[in-house]
Amino acid sequence: MKPVGLLAIVVAVYPSSRLVAQDTSAVDRGVRIGILYRPGVRPGIVILTGRAPALDSVRTIMARDIDYSDRFELITLPGSDSIRLAAPSPALGPPPAAGTGTGKTSGGAASAGGLNYPLYQALGADFAVAVTPAGADSVVVTVHDVAGGAVRREVRSRLPPLTDPGFRMAVHRLSDRVVEATLGAPGIAATRVLFVMDGKAYVIDQDGADRRLVSSTDHAAMSPAWAGDGRRFSYMEFWQGHGRLFVQDVASGKRAPVATTGQALDFTPAFSPDGKTLAFSRAIEEGTDIYTVNIKDGCCLQRLTVGRFYDNLSPTYSPDGQRIAFVSTRAGLPQIYVMAADGTDQQLFAPFDYGATGSSNAPEWSPDGQAVAFHRDVAGTLQVFVLDVRTRAVRQLTSVGRNEDPTWAPDSRHMAFVSDRSGYRQLWIIDLETGRIRPLLQQSGARLPAWSPRLPETAPSTP
Amino acid sequence: MKRLPLLLLSGLAVAAVAACPGKKPETPAPVSAGPDADSLARAQKAHDDSMKAAQDEADRRAREDAERRQKTADSLAGIGRTTDAVKTILGTMIHFDYDKAIIRGGDAAVLDQKVAILQANPALRIRISGHCDERGSDEYNLALGNRRATAAKQYLVSHGIDAGRVETVSYGEERPIDPGHNEEAWAKNRRDEVDILAGGDALKQP
Numbered sequence: 319m320k321p322v323g324l325l326a327i328v329v330a331v332y333p334s335s336r337l338v339a340q341d342t343s344a345v346d347r348g349v350r351i352g353i354l355y356r357p358g359v360r361p362g363i364v365i366l367t368g369r370a371p372a373l374d375s376v377r378t379i380m381a382r383d384i385d386y387s388d389r390f391e392l393i394t395l396p397g398s399d400s401i402r403l404a405a406p407s408p409a410l411g412p413p414p415a416a417g418t419g420t421g422k423t424s425g426g427a428a429s430a431g432g433l434n435y436p437l438y439q440a441l442g443a444d445f446a447v448a449v450t451p452a453g454a455d456s457v458v459v460t461v462h463d464v465a466g467g468a469v470r471r472e473v474r475s476r477l478p479p480l481t482d483p484g485f486r487m488a489v490h491r492l493s494d495r496v497v498e499a500t501l502g503a504p505g506i507a508a509t510r511v512l513f514v515m516d517g518k519a520y521v522i523d524q525d526g527a528d529r530r531l532v533s534s535t536d537h538a539a540m541s542p543a544w545a546g547d548g549r550r551f552s553y554m555e556f557w558q559g560h561g562r563l564f565v566q567d568v569a570s571g572k573r574a575p576v577a578t579t580g581q582a583l584d585f586t587p588a589f590s591p592d593g594k595t596l597a598f599s600r601a602i603e604e605g606t607d608i609y610t611v612n613i614k615d616g617c618c619l620q621r622l623t624v625g626r627f628y629d630n631l632s633p634t635y636s637p638d639g640q641r642i643a644f645v646s647t648r649a650g651l652p653q654i655y656v657m658a659a660d661g662t663d664q665q666l667f668a669p670f671d672y673g674a675t676g677s678s679n680a681p682e683w684s685p686d687g688q689a690v691a692f693h694r695d696v697a698g699t700l701q702v703f704v705l706d707v708r709t710r711a712v713r714q715l716t717s718v719g720r721n722e723d724p725t726w727a728p729d730s731r732h733m734a735f736v737s738d739r740s741g742y743r744q745l746w747i748i749d750l751e752t753g754r755i756r757p758l759l760q761q762s763g764a765r766l767p768a769w770s771p772r773l774p775e776t777a778p779s780t781p
Numbered sequence: 782m783k784r785l786p787l788l789l790l791s792g793l794a795v796a797a798v799a800a801c802p803g804k805k806p807e808t809p810a811p812v813s814a815g816p817d818a819d820s821l822a823r824a825q826k827a828h829d830d831s832m833k834a835a836q837d838e839a840d841r842r843a844r845e846d847a848e849r850r851q852k853t854a855d856s857l858a859g860i861g862r863t864t865d866a867v868k869t870i871l872g873t874m875i876h877f878d879y880d881k882a883i884i885r886g887g888d889a890a891v892l893d894q895k896v897a898i899l900q901a902n903p904a905l906r907i908r909i910s911g912h913c914d915e916r917g918s919d920e921y922n923l924a925l926g927n928r929r930a931t932a933a934k935q936y937l938v939s940h941g942i943d944a945g946r947v948e949t950v951s952y953g954e955e956r957p958i959d960p961g962h963n964e965e966a967w968a969k970n971r972r973d974e975v976d977i978l979a980g981g982d983a984l985k986q987p
Contacts, residue, residue, distance in 0.1 A: 517955070538955060540919070540920070540923075540955070541920060556952070556955070559908065559910060559948075559950030559951075559952075560950070561923070583923060583927060583950065583951055585920060585923050586920050599920075599923075599924070601923060601924055601927035601951055602927075603931045603934065603949055605924075605927070605928070605931075606923075606924035606927055629924040629925075629927075629928070631920065631921065631923075631924050632920055632921070645921065647924075651880075652918075652921055677880070677917065677918070677921070679917075679918035679920065679921045680918055680919075680920060680921075693918065698916075700918070722918065722919075723918075723919070765919060766919060766920075
């Protein structure tokens with residue numbers, strides 16, 4: 319058992335407006351017990367309880383999604399919906415401490431939808447969300463702007479029955495609509511994370527539900543990676559000592575081996591943002607180098623690096639498709655480099671002190687293009703770092719235990735990674751803005767996570 | 782005036798003899814007339830001396846070769862002369878330092894045994910798999926394991942084994958033989974394994 323406690327973390331501060339958080343929380347048996355937030359920036363939101371018990375699970379999932387977005391103070395009402403029915407009382411006290419704080423309490427009694435705005439404002443809510451049934455197979459999600467005293471948006475959506483495998487993803491999409499309606503920012507509720515455990519590839523919803531096996535069970539799998547459209551993913555399997563790459567369709571579950579691979583050790587596939595090209599590492603006797611193959615036409619193998627006496631591996635595309643960050647051992651230990659997508663203009667990306675900085679590996683370019691996450695050996699263990707692409711400043715993000723293989727959520731502010739901070743290696747999610755950290759999967763041995771893009775509406779939720 | 786060509790001649794003879802140490806040297810016929818006995822004797826002695834030196838050198842090399850062969854043979858003989866015994870020796874693993882793919886000094890002898898076995902069994906084809914401990918990065922370890930496998934192959938090839946008989950693969954840290962999380966386990970897991978691909982049904986002793 320590892321001693322855990324509150325940590326004093328000293329990090330260099332770089333002139334970056336993003337990524338202000340550190341994982342300053344202490345962790346005890348996988349439970350977060352302390353969090354440092356930047357005060358006063360998160361609007362309060364309340365998920366209203368309703369009279370239709372059938373929708374309770376919708377509200378529960380939605381409340382968790384909104385909590386996990388780390389963009390709101392989630393306000394839970396005690397007990398039933400009695401507060402909603404209570405008359406507005408002038409004795410409710412001072413205006414809310416959190417939120418917009420405009421003190422606009424003169425709205426009087428219930429307005430649209432019969433909602434008592436002053437009451438919810440007094441509770442600290444900037445937004446209130448109501449979920450009501452609409453016919454047999456649909457719901458209406460009403461987003462109230464409490465401070466503005468009006469309905470912000472009404473979303474009517476078909477909802478599969480509770481027992482349908484697509485139910486949870488449909489609710490996640492509604493959650494993202496709420497985030498979008500309130501803050502104008504797309505959410506990350508309708509996303510999934512691929513990972514490897516016991517040599518098999520799995521997918522899990524970002525809230526930790528619905529874990530499903532997606533790879534075959536007769537070959538050990540590694541390095542899953544999503545295509546940018548969320549409709550396909552790729553991974554590697556060991557076949558008689560060779561590493562074979564597969565591209566699998568999410569909707570049908572059907573997979574196809576990637577052309578021109580199969581007779582070497584091919585690994586770490588990465589889709590180009592347009593989905594036409596797959597970059598990957600290939601180990602041959604000469605060493606390991608980065609190649610690309612046209613997966614649209616199944617042709618045109620191209621070699622991007624020629625290492626000979628050193629290795630090049632782990633490619634990751636910039637979201638504009640122009641550049642590839644990768645790992646190279648050209649300076650001895652593996653470090654993070656960058657090149658044009660055609661292999662030219664190779665140069666160091668994440669600065670390091672020769673002879674002092676430890677090995678750096680597993681780069682992943684953020685979806686907004688501004689950062690590259692990777693892990694680096696610090697004093698014999700691995701820690702997650704973030705490279706600011708513009709300034710090339712490198713910042714250490716984690717310090718509790720061993721932390722590795724970071725993968726970005728599509729909002730470029732959440733990240734999943736592997737950590738043994740709770741005593742065994744499992745998947746965690748950190749919010750870079752608040753530093754809040756939560757376990758994604760409390761199961762030992764899960765590794766190599768890959769966070770999906772926002773999953774398309776039309777894709778069936780069953781892989 | 783005639784001494785010089787004679788010395789040159791005998792010098793050439795010595796060089797010729799030294800070049801083929803296995804053969805018994807022919808003593809050059811004494812020249813019937815001309816040079817005085819003194820210089821002839823000196824030439825003869827110089828010739829004999831270098832002959833002896835060459836012979837000694839040849840003997841020493843032969844002795845060393847024999848010793849080395851004997852050493853390999855002894856260790857093989859110690860285990861037995863069955864195919865299984867040869868397989869055991871062939872399967873002896875070699876190990877590596879952390880994040881390194883350099884053959885350790887002590888492991889050269891282990892690879893020498895594999896060279897001998899491969900030479901004695903021309904139909905034998907093998908696969909070398911490189912492995913890593915769990916400390917490094919999962920994916921980087923595939924590249925490192927590849928370096929470890931090819932390092933052993935290069936040793937075999939540089940000792941006369943045809944490259945086509947040796948395949949290399951890497952499993953990174955995916956197949957540990959010791960699941961522990963300590964240096965003892967890690968040291969065991971940083972290794973090359975050898976498997977037989979073909980020609981291993983009846984293996985001859987080297």
